[in-house]
Amino acid sequence: MTFSIGSGVFTSMPQARMMPSSRIFDSAGKAPYVDIIVPDDDHQLLVMESIYGAAGVKAGFTEGKCREDLSKAIVHLAERGARVAVLGCTELPLLFPQSTDFDARETTVALVDPTMLLAAACVRHAVASGNSSPNV
Incomplete structure (x- = not known):
């Protein structure tokens, strides 16, 4: 039996333009059973x-239109x-924290916060190396 896990990727427009040349998601997209969408x-x-609009998160909003717009994109x-x-x-x-159970109408989608994952990996690395100093 084969299956794939579709992974949607959201970035701002400048990052989206850089993706083809930077190949940030190439290795993940080539992993077995992963399709980048x-x-x-x-x-x-x-x-x-939802990021840059007049009612977007950079304008200080975390409720309302910005959440609705991002929700539509996730769906x-x-x-x-x-x-x-x-x-x-x-x-x-x-707008939406990392979770495993975002309701995308007829299905459930996991939301991944790469910054939180990176921070957690840094802490694990520091602990594993025996460095408990806050000046890591």
Whole structure:
């Protein structure tokens, strides 16, 4: 039996433009059973609006239109097969925190906060190396 886990990736537009040349997600996308899915142009604009819009997170909002826009984009990726959404812009987890059970209408999607994962990995590395100093 074979299956794939669709992983949706959200970034801001400058990061999205860099992805093809930087190949940030290439190795993950080549892993067995992982398909990288990015929003179409209309839904990428919703992501951008949720970050940079007049009622976006950078304007100090964490409720209302910014959450609605990002939710629509997450549902869009879920409808295209994503079961995991990587919140690849540091502001996005302020709208929806990392979770395993985001309700994307007819399915459940896991939301991943890469900044939180990186911080946790740094702490694990520091502990494993025996360095408990706060000046790591």
